[in-house]
Amino acid sequence: MTIFTPLFLIALGIFIWQCGKKLSLIRLGRPENRFDNPALRLREMLLYAFGQKRVVARPFGINHFVIFWAFIVLLAANGAFILEGLIPGFRLANVLPPSLYHPLVFAFDIVSFLALGAIVLSFARRLLFKPPYLDSAYVNARSFEAFLILSFIALLMLASFGLNGVKISLGIEPADFMPVSTVAAALLEKSGSDLETWGAFFWWLHAGVLLAFICFLPMSKHMHILTAIPNCFFQNLGSISTQPREEFAVGNRYGVEKVTDLTWKDLLDSFTCTECGRCQDACPANATGKSLNPRQVVHSLKVNLLANAPALKAGEPPRVPLIGAEGEGTNTEETIWACTTCGACLQACPVMIEHLPKLVGMRRHLVEMESKFPEELLNLFENMEQRSNPWGIAPGERTKWTAQMDVKPFEAGKTEYLLYVGCAGSFDSRSKQVTVNLAAILDAAGVSWGILGKDEKCCGDSLRRLGNEYIFDRMAKENVALFRERGVTKVITMCPHCFTTLRNDYRQYGIELEVIHHSELIKELLATGRLKLNRQVGELGKIIFHDSCYLGRHNDVYDAPRQVVATVTGAAPAEFDRAREGSFCCGAGGGRMWMEELTGIRINLNRVTEALEKRPDTICVACPYCMTMFEDGLKDKQAGQTRVRDIAEVVAEGMRPQA
Amino acid sequence: MLAIACIKQVPDTTQVQIDPVTNTLVREGIPFIVNPYDTHALEESLRLKDRHGFRAVALSMGPPNAEAALRKALSMGADDAILCSDRCFGGADTLATSNVLAAAIARIAEEAGDEVGIVLCGKQTIDGDTAQVGPGIASRLGFRQLTLVDKILTLDMEKRTIRVSRKLEGRHEIVEAPLPVMITVVRELNRPRYPTVPMRLAAVNASVKVWNNEVLKLDVNSVGLKGSPTWVSRIFSPERDKGEIIGYGVNDPEGTAALLIDRLLSKDLLAV
Ligand SMILES: Cc1cc2nc3c(=O)[nH]c(=O)nc-3n(C[C@H](O)[C@H](O)[C@H](O)COP(=O)(O)OP(=O)(O)OC[C@H]3O[C@@H](n4cnc5c(N)ncnc54)[C@H](O)[C@@H]3O)c2cc1C
Ligand code: SF4
Ligand code: SF4
Numbered sequence: 001m002t003i004f005t006p007l008f009l010i011a012l013g014i015f016i017w018q019c020g021k022k023l024s025l026i027r028l029g030r031p032e033n034r035f036d037n038p039a040l041r042l043r044e045m046l047l048y049a050f051g052q053k054r055v056v057a058r059p060f061g062i063n064h065f066v067i068f069w070a071f072i073v074l075l076a077a078n079g080a081f082i083l084e085g086l087i088p089g090f091r092l093a094n095v096l097p098p099s100l101y102h103p104l105v106f107a108f109d110i111v112s113f114l115a116l117g118a119i120v121l122s123f124a125r126r127l128l129f130k131p132p133y134l135d136s137a138y139v140n141a142r143s144f145e146a147f148l149i150l151s152f153i154a155l156l157m158l159a160s161f162g163l164n165g166v167k168i169s170l171g172i173e174p175a176d177f178m179p180v181s182t183v184a185a186a187l188l189e190k191s192g193s194d195l196e197t198w199g200a201f202f203w204w205l206h207a208g209v210l211l212a213f214i215c216f217l218p219m220s221k222h223m224h225i226l227t228a229i230p231n232c233f234f235q236n237l238g239s240i241s242t243q244p245r246e247e248f249a250v251g252n253r254y255g256v257e258k259v260t261d262l263t264w265k266d267l268l269d270s271f272t273c274t275e276c277g278r279c280q281d282a283c284p285a286n287a288t289g290k291s292l293n294p295r296q297v298v299h300s301l302k303v304n305l306l307a308n309a310p311a312l313k314a315g316e317p318p319r320v321p322l323i324g325a326e327g328e329g330t331n332t333e334e335t336i337w338a339c340t341t342c343g344a345c346l347q348a349c350p351v352m353i354e355h356l357p358k359l360v361g362m363r364r365h366l367v368e369m370e371s372k373f374p375e376e377l378l379n380l381f382e383n384m385e386q387r388s389n390p391w392g393i394a395p396g397e398r399t400k401w402t403a404q405m406d407v408k409p410f411e412a413g414k415t416e417y418l419l420y421v422g423c424a425g426s427f428d429s430r431s432k433q434v435t436v437n438l439a440a441i442l443d444a445a446g447v448s449w450g451i452l453g454k455d456e457k458c459c460g461d462s463l464r465r466l467g468n469e470y471i472f473d474r475m476a477k478e479n480v481a482l483f484r485e486r487g488v489t490k491v492i493t494m495c496p497h498c499f500t501t502l503r504n505d506y507r508q509y510g511i512e513l514e515v516i517h518h519s520e521l522i523k524e525l526l527a528t529g530r531l532k533l534n535r536q537v538g539e540l541g542k543i544i545f546h547d548s549c550y551l552g553r554h555n556d557v558y559d560a561p562r563q564v565v566a567t568v569t570g571a572a573p574a575e576f577d578r579a580r581e582g583s584f585c586c587g588a589g590g591g592r593m594w595m596e597e598l599t600g601i602r603i604n605l606n607r608v609t610e611a612l613e614k615r616p617d618t619i620c621v622a623c624p625y626c627m628t629m630f631e632d633g634l635k636d637k638q639a640g641q642t643r644v645r646d647i648a649e650v651v652a653e654g655m656r657p658q659a
Numbered sequence: 660m661l662a663i664a665c666i667k668q669v670p671d672t673t674q675v676q677i678d679p680v681t682n683t684l685v686r687e688g689i690p691f692i693v694n695p696y697d698t699h700a701l702e703e704s705l706r707l708k709d710r711h712g713f714r715a716v717a718l719s720m721g722p723p724n725a726e727a728a729l730r731k732a733l734s735m736g737a738d739d740a741i742l743c744s745d746r747c748f749g750g751a752d753t754l755a756t757s758n759v760l761a762a763a764i765a766r767i768a769e770e771a772g773d774e775v776g777i778v779l780c781g782k783q784t785i786d787g788d789t790a791q792v793g794p795g796i797a798s799r800l801g802f803r804q805l806t807l808v809d810k811i812l813t814l815d816m817e818k819r820t821i822r823v824s825r826k827l828e829g830r831h832e833i834v835e836a837p838l839p840v841m842i843t844v845v846r847e848l849n850r851p852r853y854p855t856v857p858m859r860l861a862a863v864n865a866s867v868k869v870w871n872n873e874v875l876k877l878d879v880n881s882v883g884l885k886g887s888p889t890w891v892s893r894i895f896s897p898e899r900d901k902g903e904i905i906g907y908g909v910n911d912p913e914g915t916a917a918l919l920i921d922r923l924l925s926k927d928l929l930a931v
Contacts (some may be wrong), residue, residue: 250860368856378853386671386692394673404904433908470856649909 004085004207011211018218019226022271025305028312029264032244034234041233044352049232054350058278060125061350063118067153070115071225077108077160078210085207093173102177109164109178116157119150126150133277136296138303138328139221141277149222155209162188162202166195227272228351234265235352239504240343241554243360246469255364255467258318259304262358269353270301279345279355284585284607285338289600292338294345294355297331301358304329323362336362337374340603341465341590342549347581363467377466380594385471388457389423390594399453401425401432405439410450412487417442417449417516420502422495423458424624430631431624437652438494438518444655445531447521449492455482461497464505466591476501480509494518494648496550496623497589503555517551519561519622519647526567526651533654536570540643540650541617545573546607546630547583548623561622561647568654574614584610588625608633612642622647660776660816660838662713663764664704664737665796666697668721668728669786677896693728696781699844702851703811704779705736711816713776714738716767720748720759726867734854734862741767745871750884753787757795759882762875764800775800777821778841782807790843797841805840809847 047053052068055061080092093101126134126141134141165184167173175182188198217225246254256262277295285292300322307329308318320329323336336359345355366372383392398421399407410418419442424431442449460475479502482488491513493499503515525531543565551557558580565573578584587603597603608630611619619634621627621644630644670689678685693701707713717732719725720743729740743763751759768775778800780793790806797804809826812833825832826845854862872882880886905922906915923929 248856248860250857250864252857254856367853371853371855373853375850378850381853386690387673394671396676470859643909 002088007207007211008082008085011214014215015218018215022218022223024313025309026264026267026271028260028305028309029262029267030260032263032265034265037237040237041235044235044237045229045233048235048350048352049229052350054348054352060121063121063125066114066118067122070111070118073107073111074115074156076104077112078156081160081206081210091172102174105164105173106177108160109180112157112160113180116154119154119157122150123147123154131277131281133281136275136277136280136293136299138296138299139275145220148216149213149220152209152213152216156206156213159202159206159209163199163206166199166202169195170199221273221275224272224274224351227268228274231268231272232352234268236354239500239554240346240354240356241341241465241500241550242504242508243357243464243469245473245508246364248470248473254368254469255366256358256361257322257365257369258312259301259308259322260312261365262301262361266301266354266358266361267305269358270298270305272351273298273302273353274351275299276350278348278350279353282344282348282582284340284342284344284587284603287584288603288606290338291326291332291335291599293335294339297335297355297358298353300329300331323366331362333366333372334599336366337595338592338599339590340549340585340587340592342585343553344549344582344585347553360465360467364469365467367467368470373466374595376595377591380462380466380591381468381471384458384460384463384468384475388475389427390458390462391423391427393427395457396454398426398456399451401435402439402451402453405436407439408450409453410486410488412489415448415450416490417447418483418486418488418491419449419451420459420491420493420498421451421456422493422498422624424628425494426456428624428628430627431646434494434624434627434646434648437646438492438648441522441525441531441648441651441655442492445525447525447530452482452486457482459498459501461501461505462591462594464501465589476506476509480506480511483511483513488513490514490516492516492518492521494622494624494646496548496555497625500550500554517555517557517560517622519551519564520557522647522651523560523563523567526564531651531655533568533651534656535654535658537568537650537653540569540645540653542615543569543573543618543620543645543650544576544611544614544616545579545620546576546586546611546626547580548621548626549583549585549589551622552583553581561620564647565620565650568650573620574616576610576614578610586623586626586629588629593625593628602633602636604629604633605636608637608639612637612639616642618642618650619644620647620650621645660711660713661716661768661771661773662704662707662777662779663716663718663767663775664697664701664732664779665760665781665792666701666717666719666728666732667694667781667784667792668692668719668725669694669784672785675786677894691724691727693731694781694784694786696783696785696844696846698851699846699848700779700781701732701735701737702849703844704777705852706849707777707814708736708738711814714771714773716741716771718760718763718767719743720751720756720763722749723869726869729867730862730865731854733865733867734859735852736854736858739767740865740867742867742869743871743875744869745882747872747879747883747885750887751882752887752889753789753791753795754888755882755884755886757792757799758877758886759875760792761796761799762877763870764796766870766875774839775802776838776840778802778839780841780843782843782845793841793843800839800841802839802841803836804842805834805836806843807845808842809845811842811848 052065055064083090130141161181161184164173164178164181165188168175168181168185169189279294280286283294304320304322307320311319324330326332339359380390387395421435425435457479460472463472499517502513584607586607619630627644634642668691671692675689676685704715708715715737716739717729717737718741719728723744726742729742733740743759748759783790794804805823807825808823810824812822814821819838820835822835906918
């Protein structure tokens with residue numbers, strides 16, 4: 001068996017060469033520190049990579065869990081196999097005491113059997129009951145590659161059963177500890193052929209497939225076997241919607257124009273994608289017929305990087321553009337603008353790939369370097385820059401909602417909370433009603449609060465998600481300076497976008513505010529008895545609660561609004577099929593609120609339809625954008641009997657005196 | 660050939676209030692913007708630069724802080740920016756303003772050793788609203804004037820003629836004139852570009868030339884307050900009944916609607 005040694009060395013050489021090539025490509029990315037907090041990273045890695053936390057969250061995930069762990073366990077078996085091939089006469093049984101050896105081969109045997117079963121199921125899934133999200137524009141679930149890999153694994157298992165069967169028959173391996181292989185032994189014995197020949201056949205089948213697998217692995221999407229674990233280690237530990245700041249100086253470039261403008265982690269992501277299609281299945285843009293498919297975005301980076309590698313390494317301009325006309329390594333502008341930054345893709349991805357920064361990065365390039373964006377955004381940008389609100393309404397009108405009530409200005413020391421009303425709560429007529437209700441709730445509960453009034457400015461959320469980082473940066477600095485000057489430390493917001501921006505994004509500007517969303521505060525006030533209701537609310541009928549992306553997925557606030565509804569109505573709210581972490585966007589995030597939605601069906605209609613299937617009387621929201629999207633959607637569906645209420649309005653009902 | 664866009668820095672009028680006691684504009688704390696029509700004039704000068712090789716120059720008369728408007732012009736791509744600023748220019752009406760701007764335009768041509776092809780102005784400003792400055796400049800320079808332009812149809816550089824569409828009430832007028840011309844523009848003409856970040860940063864460090872009367876050497880009696888026969892005797896906002904919120908909104912839609920109908924009936928705004 002000496003010929004195995006050179007073959008193994010060749011395979012190993014190819015493996016190392018291919019991995020080195022990929023690594024050198026990943027190193028073309030910009031630097032980024034993903035080494036902080038190693039203890040937490042390790043924990044997350046154990047949970048997501050080894051614990052397969054997200055993988056098993058979906059049907060069939062358990063199948064992958066079995067294959068993954070079989071792979072880990074059988075690494076040892078295959079290690080022993082390779083040593084057998086390299087060192088004549090080597091046997092694991094000779095180096096391990098039976099007390100260790102026996103359980104180990106028992107484990108190998110059982111695990112191999114489970115893995116074989118899982119592989120058979122995987123075949124069946126692709127062939128017989130393939131879910132639609134397994135295919136994308138450029139990747140076919142029934143591709144040769146997919147079946148080749150599955151066949152490799154199946155053959156490895158079959159060959160090892162055959163080989164062990166021969167060994168059992170020859171009395172080399174202990175039949176008592178290898179139940180599956182014993183069956184193989186019985187079959188082989190029955191066949192009556194020469195066991196030695198069978199032994200050599202199975203050995204070389206196993207060896208051949210193993211070596212082919214080693215060579216092929218780093219060239220295929222199964223590269224994820226190698227990259228998924230580090231990818232989980234290097235995952236983003238911060239807020240998923242918060243992108244890094246940019247440094248504005250003459251001569252700098254901004255955003256992502258070519259693939260090497262991304263960070264090494266982005267590039268690692270691209271080699272880690274398993275093409276599982278879960279992000280694609282979760283994406284509201286994809287679900288409603290837009291050209292955006294988050295999986296394809298990740299795929300495009302890999303294809304682009306591989307296609308441009310020689311040019312990029314030689315310092316030449318890339319041949320395949322990253323942003324341009326439709327193509328496998330290219331993203332169209334339409335695709336880039338379709339994202340609502342809802343984060344469903346990030347939430348779905350089993351290997352913690354971050355799709356959002358790539359899209360926002362490309363938006364930054366388009367806005368900041370090329371001034372290319374959908375026409376309707378020009379107004380938004382100018383309004384934000386000149387009047388610090390999306391509608392371009394005179395800042396003096398920010399306090400109009402206070403006309404009929406006594407609202408105090410925020411004064412550090414005298415008022416505990418700043419109520420950061422936000423642009424919608426200040427200017428949008430529907431949201432102003434929510435503001436008034438919230439103010440009444442705060443007063444009734446004796447909360448000490450005040451506002452900045454005409455000095456309040458927009459938080460800049462939409463600008464940041466739209467890639468207009470330059471103006472966002474200016475607004476963030478102004479706001480942070482204002483908060484510091486006024487001594488603001490505790491903030492109430494009723495808009496999840498203000499909430500996330502003040503709480504997560506402004507941290508990058510060195511201010512740590514204690515930001516509380518009104519749903520959380522109201523929950524507290526009800527729980528501690530500070531806010532007393534006059535009655536139980538029944539007239540809102542069946543209430544269904546919609547999780548706003550920026551409150552739920554982006555900030556993990558799921559229970560507070562539900563508890564509030566339960567307290568006020570005496571019953572937990574009804575749930576959407578897609579709820580909590582799996583909630584489906586209303587269509588307004590990521591600056592999409594200010595853009596036309598002309599392709600496919602509108603995202604809000606999709607969500608409203610989903611709501612109406614549950615026959616609710618009231619859709620409860622906790623976000624002014626969701627409010628607008630639902631109300632518009634209900635109008636389009638002519639479902640006037642269903643109403644939309646903010647969580648504060650639901651509570652305000654309970655404060656009305658008993659009839 | 661030069662394309663000169665006249666831009667005025669104006670207070671953001673949606674935010675301006677009138678002091679009821681002194682009857683003057685409360686300008687304190689009010690942000691300044693480039694007169695919206697002027698951004699379209701500027702954009703058109705940049706398109707002339709891009710398409711016909713004009714040299715685009717932005718020109719303004721105003722206090723030193725009007726420099727911000729010119730920086731914006733530079734960030735959008737103007738080749739040069741000139742601010743006419745002098746104490747003696749202050750308090751100008753439309754006549755005095757056009758005296759200064761016309762002199763500055765002549766001076767720009769002289770310094771560049773080039774001729775002026777097109778002067779572009781906004782249709783009017785949002786603070787003074789007179790729409791007189793553009794025509795004033797044209798008559799002082801002896802240029803043809805084409806006002807309210809919503810489209811430049813053709814520009815023949817060889818024959819040195821320009822054909823434009825003028826947006827008038829209820830109709831359009833197509834006119835042709837030989838260069839040089841002064842045109843005033845309406846918003847439909849174009850969509851102003853959004854400056855890129857590198858352009859913005861470059862504009863921060865670019866120099867805005869400031870010309871005072873030592874440069875322009877105008878008769879002090881023809882500029883500023885002294886050169887202004889118009890006097891503003893009083894500014895006031897007309898009295899208007901403020902709207903009010905009636906009813907309880909979504910909490911009582913029917914009652915609110917009934918209240919509204921009563922109110923409309925009482926004002927004779929609704930017939931039964
Ligand atoms: C009734 C009235 C009230 C006034 N009140 C005040 C006042 O309170 N305070 C005060 O300081 N001045 C005041 N002025 C002066 C006046 O606002 C301007 O200084 C000047 O007369 C320009 O007139 P306009 O704004 O009507 O411009 P328009 O004639 O409407 O402007 C047309 C175009 O000319 C160009 N243009 C106009 N002015 C300039 C400029 N300065 N630089 C470059 N381009 C320019 C722009 O392209 C503009 O779009 C007043 C004038 C009037 C007639
Ligand atoms: S953030 Fe939402 S809209 Fe954007 S790609 Fe991901 S799933 Fe799709
Ligand atoms: S990006 Fe993640 S969720 Fe999407 S296909 Fe790849 S591995 Fe699956």
